[in-house]
Amino acid sequence: MMRKKPSVTIHEIARRAGVGVGTVSRVLNESAQVSPATREQVLQVIAQVGYRPQSAAKMLRTRKSHAIGLITDEIASTPYAVDIIRGAQDAAWAQGKILLAINTNKNANVLVTAIEAMLDRQVEGIIYAAMYHQAVTLPTSIHAISTVLLDCYVEDRNLPSVVPDEVTGGRVATETLLQKGHRRIGFINDFNPIPASFGRLAGYQAALAAYNLPFDPDLVCEYPSDASGGYQGVYVLMQRANPPSALFCFNDRMAMGAYDALRELGLRIPHDVAVIGFDNQEMLAAHLRPPLTTMQLPHYAMGEWAVNYLLGATDPSVQANPPQVQLDCPLILRASV
Amino acid sequence: MMRKKPSVTIHEIARRAGVGVGTVSRVLNESAQVSPATREQVLQVIAQVGYRPQSAAKMLRTRKSHAIGLITDEIASTPYAVDIIRGAQDAAWAQGKILLAINTNKNANVLVTAIEAMLDRQVEGIIYAAMYHQAVTLPTSIHAISTVLLDCYVEDRNLPSVVPDEVTGGRVATETLLQKGHRRIGFINDFNPIPASFGRLAGYQAALAAYNLPFDPDLVCEYPSDASGGYQGVYVLMQRANPPSALFCFNDRMAMGAYDALRELGLRIPHDVAVIGFDNQEMLAAHLRPPLTTMQLPHYAMGEWAVNYLLGATDPSVQANPPQVQLDCPLILRASV
DNA sequence: CTGTTAGCGCTTTCAG
DNA sequence: CTGAAAGCGCTAACAG
Numbered sequence: 001m002m003r004k005k006p007s008v009t010i011h012e013i014a015r016r017a018g019v020g021v022g023t024v025s026r027v028l029n030e031s032a033q034v035s036p037a038t039r040e041q042v043l044q045v046i047a048q049v050g051y052r053p054q055s056a057a058k059m060l061r062t063r064k065s066h067a068i069g070l071i072t073d074e075i076a077s078t079p080y081a082v083d084i085i086r087g088a089q090d091a092a093w094a095q096g097k098i099l100l101a102i103n104t105n106k107n108a109n110v111l112v113t114a115i116e117a118m119l120d121r122q123v124e125g126i127i128y129a130a131m132y133h134q135a136v137t138l139p140t141s142i143h144a145i146s147t148v149l150l151d152c153y154v155e156d157r158n159l160p161s162v163v164p165d166e167v168t169g170g171r172v173a174t175e176t177l178l179q180k181g182h183r184r185i186g187f188i189n190d191f192n193p194i195p196a197s198f199g200r201l202a203g204y205q206a207a208l209a210a211y212n213l214p215f216d217p218d219l220v221c222e223y224p225s226d227a228s229g230g231y232q233g234v235y236v237l238m239q240r241a242n243p244p245s246a247l248f249c250f251n252d253r254m255a256m257g258a259y260d261a262l263r264e265l266g267l268r269i270p271h272d273v274a275v276i277g278f279d280n281q282e283m284l285a286a287h288l289r290p291p292l293t294t295m296q297l298p299h300y301a302m303g304e305w306a307v308n309y310l311l312g313a314t315d316p317s318v319q320a321n322p323p324q325v326q327l328d329c330p331l332i333l334r335a336s337v
Numbered sequence: 338m339m340r341k342k343p344s345v346t347i348h349e350i351a352r353r354a355g356v357g358v359g360t361v362s363r364v365l366n367e368s369a370q371v372s373p374a375t376r377e378q379v380l381q382v383i384a385q386v387g388y389r390p391q392s393a394a395k396m397l398r399t400r401k402s403h404a405i406g407l408i409t410d411e412i413a414s415t416p417y418a419v420d421i422i423r424g425a426q427d428a429a430w431a432q433g434k435i436l437l438a439i440n441t442n443k444n445a446n447v448l449v450t451a452i453e454a455m456l457d458r459q460v461e462g463i464i465y466a467a468m469y470h471q472a473v474t475l476p477t478s479i480h481a482i483s484t485v486l487l488d489c490y491v492e493d494r495n496l497p498s499v500v501p502d503e504v505t506g507g508r509v510a511t512e513t514l515l516q517k518g519h520r521r522i523g524f525i526n527d528f529n530p531i532p533a534s535f536g537r538l539a540g541y542q543a544a545l546a547a548y549n550l551p552f553d554p555d556l557v558c559e560y561p562s563d564a565s566g567g568y569q570g571v572y573v574l575m576q577r578a579n580p581p582s583a584l585f586c587f588n589d590r591m592a593m594g595a596y597d598a599l600r601e602l603g604l605r606i607p608h609d610v611a612v613i614g615f616d617n618q619e620m621l622a623a624h625l626r627p628p629l630t631t632m633q634l635p636h637y638a639m640g641e642w643a644v645n646y647l648l649g650a651t652d653p654s655v656q657a658n659p660p661q662v663q664l665d666c667p668l669i670l671r672a673s674v
Numbered sequence: 675c676t677g678t679t680a681g682c683g684c685t686t687t688c689a690g
Numbered sequence: 691c692t693g694a695a696a697g698c699g700c701t702a703a704c705a706g
Binding site: 007009010011021022024025026028029053054057058059060061062 | 698700
Binding site for chain 2: 052053054055056057059060065067070075076078079081082085086089090093098099100101102103105110116117119120121122226227228231253256257260263281283284287288289
């Protein structure tokens, strides 16, 4: 049917065009050092033969792979990964780079091998992306190349990192409720001790403080961060002596469970109780009834930031103090508040 | 802080080990042609120096990239992409291959360039993945390399393809309801004329036929495949003269909307009306109340199949008639039926 | 402007 | 078993 192309080389092109290989290389690389005439001539032959440069050879010579590695700790069932990949992909493509992707499935050995594979392939940098904001520890081999941590960080902060600004996110979420006039705001938090739960709680408290409202521990509870957790949270919080008129849920899944409980309790959203989530899982948030107001996690932006940083940060002075960037979580206003 | 490693070559390690470069290469490639003594000797030096082979050079020599390209038409907000990537990734990794990922964002020019980029990089094959089952048309340059179409196909079927078995999926979904004793089963279909809507409807009808039940057009309706579509569908179907006792929804999002409408109508699931979805969007299906029974789309399996096919199908005779594979959609039993 | 030449780092005969 | 040598396809001086 179709034969494997005999792999035309630059020499063949040169021969056919009656020029030297150097010239061909020059037109290939858009070097201005070529007369329009020969240039056209060569281009002609190239098109005719359907020549394609072989990146391996070029790479060997120039030592530039034009590739950047993306290592994910796990591609969870959450849709977060796609946004990270999209962001990284778009930014990479815009700069003529290609993405090498490896998923470690949280296996430490795979991680080590993955780093080696990328080193061997001379990637121009590695992005190590976690599926939720957390501290990580990486093999030392990672230091052989410029790396940026996405949605994670190392305890000693000696690697550049980009994560969501959980505190501000929590504050904005709470303030959104405050601005609607709510003064008793419940917070159904994740019970896991992670940056997201700490940060959002801190933001919640900061918002209260900004409004000169006391922090009432009776208004916050902690559960597993899924629908059932949100469901339980509502029953607990709404049964307090002085129940909240608004609910800040740690994430959209919990908000989904909260919706169910609220409905069972005969409470309407947002009329009786306003609710705001976190994460903006489109699939969920936009389709709940009523559509859920929530905070968007900046996955796309983090992916973008990571490759741009990698491609720009060649300045060794920067490495002395790796940036620890926090990106904003935009408020997505819908009908639940 | 950390210097760029001077890039040790095979020559350097040959010198240090007091052997020829050929020997080093041989131990690197596990060639049996080396005496255990020298072998050990060389390995020692390699470990000591922290030598890493340079894949570009090896690639240039051997013409094997050990890479396979994954082109996605768009990484939608659906979580499907992650499963495809995971499946492909796991299969590739198992065979020592690495994934090159490019997302075209549905841009035809990007697609052409993407294919070229992968060709230049000598990938061993390309997977072109769509985000939902559909017919596609690809640039002819794709024929320069072995390709497999994932969740899509070309009209003339001259490229291998792997897609979900929509018909069987629709049939199993319907039979699941039939087996529960339901005899009037509503089908809320997607109003888009796509393989999924045609196939699932065909499956629905086949199941009815197998039970000797007449096909009643009054029992099927078509809407946009989101929550609001499912919501509308319920109102329409349940108001018919002889309403259904079970609902087969085109997808989980529609089922989610159906839940809301059913609840408004005071109908309990599955007691009053059973409902089954399609897609198994974990995030949704598992967390609805009650958890939704649904059919799983085989994204992971398709990703796996695609790379395994690519890595195995070098036989030119196969290319004469490219396989058009359909993978099963497993039934995910939960509490809604 | 353009041809020639010397490798990039690695594998693979080809002789020992 | 193991050196030596010849490139893989391309770029980057270096002379014209």
